[in-house]
Amino acid sequence: MKAFFVEHYGKDTLLALGDRPEPDMRDNEVLVEIRAASVNQLDAKIMSGAFKQIIPHKMPLTLGHDLAGVVLGTGPRVTAFKTGDEVYGCLPVNRIGAFAERVTVDESYLAPKPGNLTMEEAASLPVVAITAWQALVVIAGVTPGQRVFIQAGSGGVGTIAIQLAKHLGAEVATTAGAASADALRGLGADIVVDYRKEDFAAVVKACDAALMSQDEASLAKAITILKPGGTAISISGPPDPEFARQAGLNQLFGLVMWGLSYRIRAAARRRGVRYAFLFMQPGGAQLRELNALLESGVIRPVIDRVFPFAQTPEALAYVASGRAKGKVVVGVGGARAG
Numbered sequence: 001m002k003a004f005f006v007e008h009y010g011k012d013t014l015l016a017l018g019d020r021p022e023p024d025m026r027d028n029e030v031l032v033e034i035r036a037a038s039v040n041q042l043d044a045k046i047m048s049g050a051f052k053q054i055i056p057h058k059m060p061l062t063l064g065h066d067l068a069g070v071v072l073g074t075g076p077r078v079t080a081f082k083t084g085d086e087v088y089g090c091l092p093v094n095r096i097g098a099f100a101e102r103v104t105v106d107e108s109y110l111a112p113k114p115g116n117l118t119m120e121e122a123a124s125l126p127v128v129a130i131t132a133w134q135a136l137v138v139i140a141g142v143t144p145g146q147r148v149f150i151q152a153g154s155g156g157v158g159t160i161a162i163q164l165a166k167h168l169g170a171e172v173a174t175t176a177g178a179a180s181a182d183a184l185r186g187l188g189a190d191i192v193v194d195y196r197k198e199d200f201a202a203v204v205k206a207c208d209a210a211l212m213s214q215d216e217a218s219l220a221k222a223i224t225i226l227k228p229g230g231t232a233i234s235i236s237g238p239p240d241p242e243f244a245r246q247a248g249l250n251q252l253f254g255l256v257m258w259g260l261s262y263r264i265r266a267a268a269r270r271r272g273v274r275y276a277f278l279f280m281q282p283g284g285a286q287l288r289e290l291n292a293l294l295e296s297g298v299i300r301p302v303i304d305r306v307f308p309f310a311q312t313p314e315a316l317a318y319v320a321s322g323r324a325k326g327k328v329v330v331g332v333g334g335a336r337a338g
């Protein structure tokens, strides 16, 4: 089957299109014909080797986490899906490979595709929607009347997090370039700060939660906009010892992460707030919960561009530029390259 893969890590590594073996199917796995995949910053970071110490992959490595497609077959222990079902999901970090025609995946990572969404729309969601859910529902426990700050509202995570926070009953403040402000108000943002002109910490105050996705300097500021007892969640680091524990990393990694996050944890403690690093854990269960919100239109996917499968490297480069508004998707079905 056709797939986009890398032969080694590196900043200048090229994503190559080629023939890869058909995936093996285990008893608890589903064989999916991929119709669309979406691109995440994570794909570019994995390709660069940024995570090679904590997530070792075998080469050649087919990239891609997010997919939507149709079930072609099921292992004997699969109970939730049957051939012909439309599904979507995020592949586990140690078995990625959504930039391909087919993949096998444990059924627990999949959910039924919401009937009102196209394959492209469904594929745009898993990583960013699960990240938003785990940050706002699981870690911060956002409740009605709270105030939530979401950094980079125009990004893949931000566009979904704004809608989810609003649904949870929060007042939502966000940062974005001026050109994105109206669109983000349309998604439910109450306050949009133009991050190129204004310091969000001067405008946004007394938040219960802050979802941070960019630099450490703004994470340090996020601590200052929280109410006592509030939570700053970073999805871009620094990782903390709790992450090392959850990821099953050895003591040395635990120590490194203790050191990397020492300053922000100490600053949070001094102000009576909490710091949490989040590395999203994929799974179909939270997607099933999100399905109700997607099917009722409470949360709408936001797609910047759809690229044909043959242009997966261009799609990845566009995402890596950090300028995408919402998500970037690759249409796989019917766009067989080569």
Ligand SMILES: NC(=O)c1ccc[n+]([C@@H]2O[C@H](COP(=O)([O-])OP(=O)(O)OC[C@H]3O[C@@H](n4cnc5c(N)ncnc54)[C@H](OP(=O)(O)O)[C@@H]3O)[C@@H](O)[C@H]2O)c1
Residues within 6 Å of the ligand: 040, 041, 042, 045, 127, 128, 131, 151, 152, 153, 154, 155, 156, 157, 158, 175, 176, 177, 178, 180, 195, 213, 214, 234, 235, 236, 278, 279, 280, 281, 319, 322, 323, 324, 325, 326
């Ligand atoms: N830990 C996890 O589990 C996890 C999960 C998902 C994502 N992430 C990470 O979270 C980060 C964001 O991911 P994403 O998919 O949302 O990224 P993205 O879609 O690539 O974000 C691009 C958007 O961010 C905006 N932006 C860039 N810098 C900004 C800043 N300083 N302030 C406000 N807006 C800014 C850009 O707007 P302009 O063009 O107007 O500047 C653009 O619209 C990435 O580093 C990604 O790796 C982590």
